[in-house]
Amino acid sequence: MVPLKLLVLGAHNTGKTALCVRFVTKRFIGEYDRKKDVTYRCSRTVDQESVDLEILDVAWKSSAASLEASIRWADGFLLLYSITQRCSFTEVPRLKTLIDQTKQSLVVPTVLVANKADLEIGREVTTEEGQRLAKDLRCGFRELSVAEAALAVEAAVLQLIRLVLDQQRPLPDRRSYMLTVRHALTKKLTRSKTMQW
Numbered sequence: 001m002v003p004l005k006l007l008v009l010g011a012h013n014t015g016k017t018a019l020c021v022r023f024v025t026k027r028f029i030g031e032y033d034r035k036k037d038v039t040y041r042c043s044r045t046v047d048q049e050s051v052d053l054e055i056l057d058v059a060w061k062s063s064a065a066s067l068e069a070s071i072r073w074a075d076g077f078l079l080l081y082s083i084t085q086r087c088s089f090t091e092v093p094r095l096k097t098l099i100d101q102t103k104q105s106l107v108v109p110t111v112l113v114a115n116k117a118d119l120e121i122g123r124e125v126t127t128e129e130g131q132r133l134a135k136d137l138r139c140g141f142r143e144l145s146v147a148e149a150a151l152a153v154e155a156a157v158l159q160l161i162r163l164v165l166d167q168q169r170p171l172p173d174r175r176s177y178m179l180t181v182r183h184a185l186t187k188k189l190t191r192s193k194t195m196q197w
Contacts, residue, residue: 001043001052004164006157007070008057009095010080011088015115018146019080020057022153028146035059037070046161053161071102076109076164078156079139081130083114084122089129096137109163111140113156118145 008016017038022028024040040055058070071077077099081088092112099108112134114125127143134141140159144152 001050002165002168003052004054004161005073005075006053006055006078006160006164007074007076008055008078008080009099011082011085011091014080014082014085014088015146016080017057019078019113019115019153019156020055022146022150023055023157026150028150030147035061037066044158044161046158046165049165051161051165055157067098068102071099075168076111076160078111078113078160080113080115081125082116083125083130083143084116084119086124089125089133092133093137096139107138107167109160109167110137111142111156111160111163112137114141114143115146117143118148 008020010016018029020038020040024042037059038057040053040057042053042055044051044053056070056074058067079092079095081092083089096110099110112130114127114130116122130143131141133139140163142152142156142159144156146153
């Protein structure tokens with residue numbers, strides 16, 4: 001079991017808790033009134049790898065110190081905004097900057113999630129704007145409806161899990177790799193020189 005810690009961030013009323021509950025239980029509950037952070041635990045198998053997940057859903061009114069501690073704790077991030085709330089969309093770059101500064105890393109596994117795609121009539125943020133922002137912030141991107149699509153929620157979280165796992169896998173030792181290639185080439189050259197034509 002690979003332990004992974006994911007953090008869900010976004011402005012108030014973007015569907016953070018609904019997304020967590022939908023992913024863990026497959027059920028949708030529309031109304032939440034939370035005053036404190038909640039950690040959800042579950043297990044999944046991703047690409048033949050067993051993953052033990054902790055998903056932290058941070059309360060909107062968290063203090064700056066508490067938010068930074070949560071960011072340091074996490075391995076990967078889901079940044080949510082609602083397509084019906086432009087202010088939640090404009091909040092995303094600030095959150096991503098805070099993540100990057102706190103983690104002090106060039107690559108932080110992050111997926112930007114545009115929620116409430118079922119409320120097309122109230123749309124304030126286009127899909128293209130979301131895709132552009134994700135590209136600018138070096139994030140994955142998903143537009144979905146937590147209310148209507150459990151599979152889309154699953155796909156977004158699995159995308160983040162894969163990004164985290166890819167980052168955690170050790171890169172092959174460059175020196176030993178180069179030595180292996182050199183040895184193979186030398187062996188091939190030696191064999192070709194000794195062959196009779």
